[in-house]
Every structure is written in C-alpha cells, then in structure tokens.
Amino acid sequence: MYVAVKGGERAIENAHEWLAEERRGDTGIAELSVAQIREQLSLAVNRVMAEGSLYDADLAALAIKQARGDLIEAIFLIRAYRTTLPRIGHSVPVDTGAMACDRRISATFKDLPGGQVLGPTFDYTHRLLDFRLAAEGLASAAPCAPAAEAPMPRVTGMLGRDGLIQEEHDDGAAPRDMTRAPMEYPAGRDLRLQALTRGDEGFVLGMAYSTQRGYGRNHPFVGELRIGAVPVEMEIPELGFAIEIGEVVLTECETVNQFAGSKTEPPQFTRGYGLVFGQTERKAISMALVDRALRWEELGEDNVGAPAQDEEFVLSHSDNIQATGFLEHIKLPHYVDFQSELELVRKLRREAGAEQMREAAE
C-alpha cells in the first residue's frame, strides 16, 4: 500500500548536491570530458547504447559520466531519454553482409574467402596489467597493410549452398516492436531477438553459459563473428526513395549448431543469431546461443526443462532496467506496509500466547 507522505525535501536536495560533489571527486584531478569517455571508454559506451537501445555515442558517454560509471544507471538514463524522442520511422533492414569489417573470424573454416581478420581484439593478449598505461602520453599507431576490396561472404551462406544448414526465410512481415506493445507469450523470434539484443549482458551471458554446461545443450560453433560499420537506410516519404541516414557499428554472431534432425526437420546444421549495437562480441555470442536454445519448438526438439529453453522466463528477466526497478524499489519507504505487517505479527503472537496460557491452565 502506498500513501503520500511529505517531508525530507531538504535532505533529498542536500543528498543530490553531495552526489554531484562525489561525482566530481577530487577537484585537484582534471575533470573527465564526455568526449574523453566516448573515445577512451568506448566499450562501456557501446554497452550503454546496446542495452539503452539507442545508438548515440555522445548521449551514452554523457550518461556514463552522470551515472559515475554505473552502467545500469547510465542505461536507465538513456532509456528514459529514449521515451522522449518522437519516432520518425524505421530503417530498411541493415545488410550485414555488406559490412565494412574491422573484425571477421570463423571458428569453423580456416581458409574462408576474405580471410580471418582479428581486428582490435583482447584475444591473445596475456591479461597482464600493463603499467605503461599508468604513465600518460602514450599514443601508438596501428600498423597498416594494403586492403584488398575482397568480398567477405557469410559462412552460413557457404553452407547454405550445399543445403547443409537450415535456411532463413523472409516472409516480408513487419516485425513486432516490444517498445510499442506489451509483450505477449509465446513471443516469436522477432520479439525474442529484440529483447535479447537490449537485454542485460550478464544475464544473457549466464543463460548462454548454462546451455554450454548442459542445461539445454545445443553444440554451438561460432560459424562467423563480424564487427564493423553498416550504413542505415530509410525510406523517406517526402522523397519517395530510400537514402542513407547514418552509419552504425554492429557486432554479428552466427552460430552453426549440430542437429541430428527431428520429426519435422532433416539432419542439417541449424543457426543461432546475435546482432548487437557497437563492438559487443561477448553479448552477440551469448545472444546467438540463447536464440538457438529458444528455437527448440520450431525445430521439433525436446523441451528438457532447461531455463534457457523457457521463453517467458528468459525474456521477462533479461531487461536490467525492469529488474533493477523492481528490485531497488523495495528500499524506498514502505512504512505503512510494514506497520500493518508489524500489527499482524503482534496480533498473532498475542493469540499464540493466549493459547499457550489456556493450555497451561488446562
């Protein structure tokens, strides 16, 4: 039960003033600019854009600064801002096959057309703290090599030519949008992918890991992982044709999964799909594994009761803003609720006490 209470205004105001002071920290240390966060903490910015579900690096960097580096708080700020934006329209689906790849690797084919391109990766680093970074003024220039404008065909397309992988069909249907209508279950793959791409990285990672450990195992290989910029096109009504309205960096992961066939499908490889804003490969791989696990029904697999196969469980707990909102609200004043609980416990104890007295007397 909620009742309006007055009071605490000055305490709240002072708390916010102190918050601002703590955010700034020691004024003897130079202040961090939004541009510095955008350029130098870019993977944090990417995560806030992906889970805030709004591609705008300057806003994400500002949110990180305002939230003192608390990324879920920053995502909350972006989600709140997003709701104030009028919806101009939607893009033509992006063509990730035409991506200008910074990174493109395959764990299934060594010698694939276009090659294995590592890009700016943490892989193969030794995970030793680099104390040179503690010294300022280090700038390094990446080596260059002549770039061949060779196409980088999809690995799944190569398997598809031989009919070895389940095909994707475009039925031309307009996808449903979870930000416009309440979720309904069963949700279907379009809504699942939308929820997963904006879902909490830790939650989606945990779900994906659970499938690898045997809770709904589906034997994934990373068929392909690519990171790079793709143009975004939109149909402009007043022009009557589509133009590019910008460019976004995306991470795409396509898994190839072992599949022995089922009552409805022949033996072939199946797919899991991850596509996420920014350079966010842990999230994209996790998304692909969870997407594949949630497809058990359409592929005629058994539901073994694994958490990652339960669409309603996964989708209704993947959003960190919903989760943190409900979780953190319990710290806000519940004085009246608690008073009634207190009254109840006292009454029960009185009754139990009276009962004991009566029994003892008998």
Next chain:
Amino acid sequence: MSLLARAPAARLAALVETLGPLPEHDWLRRPETGGVMVRGRMGGTGGAFNLGEMTVTRCALKLADGTVGHAYVQGRDAAHATRAALTDALLQTGRAAEVQGAVIGPLAREAAARRSARAEKAAATKVEFFTMVRGEDA
C-alpha cells in the same frame, strides 16, 4: 544526401563556410530530433526484427526561388541538419557545380579515406596460416 547524413558536423560547417553567405530560407519543417528504429534480419538474411533506435535530426526548407532542400542527419545537431538541407537545396540550383566541388567532393574523399584507413588497419590483422611440415613428410 547520404554523405551529408554521415558527415562530421564540424567538417560540414567548415566546408559550408567556404561558400560565403548562405541564402535566406523559409522552414517547411523546422529541425526536429527523433528516433529511427534500426532493423536487422534474423540470421542475417531472414525476416526483419527491431534492433534498437538511433537519433536522427530532420528538417526541410525552401529557398527564395522555391527550391526545396531536405535533410536527415544522424545525431541531434539542428545546425548540422540545417546546413545539410541548405546544401541539398543549393545542389538543385545554378550553384550546384560550386557546391559539389567545395562541399560534396571533399566530404566524399574524406569519407573514402576514413574507410580505407580502417580497412588497412584491419588488413594488417589478417591471419596468414602456414602449415608445419610433419616428420613423416620430410
């Protein structure tokens, strides 16, 4: 329009500056920032799904001679959108060749240079495999 949409705001401002005083215009639609839902395809090639929004600013204006300029630019910069729409309008007037040379040409060259600079760094991280000669083959 694509180049204008993706151009860095400060760079477009500097290039438009070189055109001298810009013509007067009336607004058909004042700059307005909103969200565009970016869509992807399931499995990369299948049916569409909603990936998330991006910020876009659009506007439309009319020059004194009636030429209409439109702009849709990424981000939230109203001045950037205005410059893009003015450039779009001027490209349909007698000053098209001048604007092409002073604004669009440099933007196109710089966008290509940025793209190839990244591609060259990526190419330097391309893996060259070599196979060890095994004992029984030697």
